[in-house]
Amino acid sequence: MLNVENLSISFGTDEGLITPVQGVSFWVEAGKTLGLVGESGSGKSITTKALMRLLPGNAHLSPETRITYRSKNGKEIEVEKIKPRSRELRALRGGEIGMIFQEPMASFSPVYSIGNQMIEAIRLHRGCGKREARELAVEMLQKVGISNAAVRIDQYPHEMSGGMRQRAMIALALSAGPALLIADEPTTALDVTIQAQVLDLMRELQRDLGMAMIFITHDLGVIAQIADEVAVMYLGTIVERGATRDVIRDPKHPYTQGLLKAIPSLETLHDRLSPVPGDIPSPTERPSGCPFHTRCPDAINNICNVRTPVELTPAPGRAVRCWLHDEPKSGRSAA
Numbered sequence: 001m002l003n004v005e006n007l008s009i010s011f012g013t014d015e016g017l018i019t020p021v022q023g024v025s026f027w028v029e030a031g032k033t034l035g036l037v038g039e040s041g042s043g044k045s046i047t048t049k050a051l052m053r054l055l056p057g058n059a060h061l062s063p064e065t066r067i068t069y070r071s072k073n074g075k076e077i078e079v080e081k082i083k084p085r086s087r088e089l090r091a092l093r094g095g096e097i098g099m100i101f102q103e104p105m106a107s108f109s110p111v112y113s114i115g116n117q118m119i120e121a122i123r124l125h126r127g128c129g130k131r132e133a134r135e136l137a138v139e140m141l142q143k144v145g146i147s148n149a150a151v152r153i154d155q156y157p158h159e160m161s162g163g164m165r166q167r168a169m170i171a172l173a174l175s176a177g178p179a180l181l182i183a184d185e186p187t188t189a190l191d192v193t194i195q196a197q198v199l200d201l202m203r204e205l206q207r208d209l210g211m212a213m214i215f216i217t218h219d220l221g222v223i224a225q226i227a228d229e230v231a232v233m234y235l236g237t238i239v240e241r242g243a244t245r246d247v248i249r250d251p252k253h254p255y256t257q258g259l260l261k262a263i264p265s266l267e268t269l270h271d272r273l274s275p276v277p278g279d280i281p282s283p284t285e286r287p288s289g290c291p292f293h294t295r296c297p298d299a300i301n302n303i304c305n306v307r308t309p310v311e312l313t314p315a316p317g318r319a320v321r322c323w324l325h326d327e328p329k330s331g332r333s334a335a
């Protein structure tokens with residue numbers, strides 16, 4: 001349903017042009033969840049904002065970027081070519097692709113009731129009358145587990161608790177009936193019990209509505225619970241891709257291995273967690289060769305610091321960018 005090829009995003013800044021996302025390719029199948037995982041600053045949010053053309057004015061996509069989306073009525077849309085302020089763009093945002101964020105107040109206006117905002121979204125994208133839209137909004141609030149929805153619908157966002165606002169934001173995004181939902185760290189700010197409830201809820205809704213999802217997080221533990229496929233991002237490139245269970249069982253990239261070691265478990269409660277050492281460099285100081293070599297415990301001198309790894313297929317359905325998986329006969333010939 002969505003195919004992203006060679007996505008590169010640059011920003012014009014006071015310090016010159018920076019390219020925090022470089023040559024990213026992935027796809028999302030209808031009804032499936034892709035987890036996009038990586039540390040803060042790896043480029044997860046701007047990658048998904050590009051899919052909805054929500055990047056700020058100083059952002060440019062490279063001419064090689066191709067983003068193809070198959071709409072609900074089967075039409076193929078070349079997202080990178082859509083004109084700003086066009087009808088096509090209005091239909092794409094919300095109606096085809098919905099988005100939810102870590103902070104619900106980013107989705108809600110504080111000056112309108114939850115219901116008013118949902119009714120407006122439903123009328124815009126589903127073209128129904130006010131009464132029908134209100135009924136649908138109440139139904140959606142009930143679906144996300146808000147009790148007494150017929151009364152709560154008239155509350156303002158600030159009148160709800162954090163967990164409830166998060167549910168209301170999910171209801172708002174879903175009320176437009178998107179075929180693809182982008183969820184950007186929607187559970188990070190919640191405490192663990194509510195986090196687990198919201199994850200369960202999202203999985204359930206996805207199954208009921210047959211919706212596809214891109215789930216962004218820095219936490220591979222969350223990915224394990226929710227995603228069919230995972231793409232691991234580091235400094236603007238995808239370093240590893242594959243079916244979630246395969247990647248978690250047998251991570252190929254040292255960065256993925258580091259992220260997995262950083263997940264706390266009951267057995268290791270008394271051990272020190274081993275997070276990936278060091279910090280992710282800024283896109284203005286992108287290391288030469290493999291971008292991860294400055295933090296990699298297995299970096300090969302004179303190769304990883306010099307040559308950019310190409311994407312390799314270490315097993316069917318898997319992809320990794322790492323010289324450790326280069327086959328001898330391929331001759332390490334990438335530039």
Ligand SMILES: Nc1ncnc2c1ncn2[C@@H]1O[C@H](COP(=O)(O)OP(=O)(O)OP(=O)(O)O)[C@@H](O)[C@H]1O
Pocket residue numbers: 011013018020038039040041042043044045046047056058218283
């Ligand atoms: N408007 C902007 N102008 C210039 N650079 C930007 C802009 N927005 C983002 N960037 C750059 O893009 C990089 C990636 O940002 P992005 O928000 O996608 O990271 P992320 O992986 O989603 O991190 P987080 O988990 O903190 O949201 C940032 O480190 C920053 O250098």
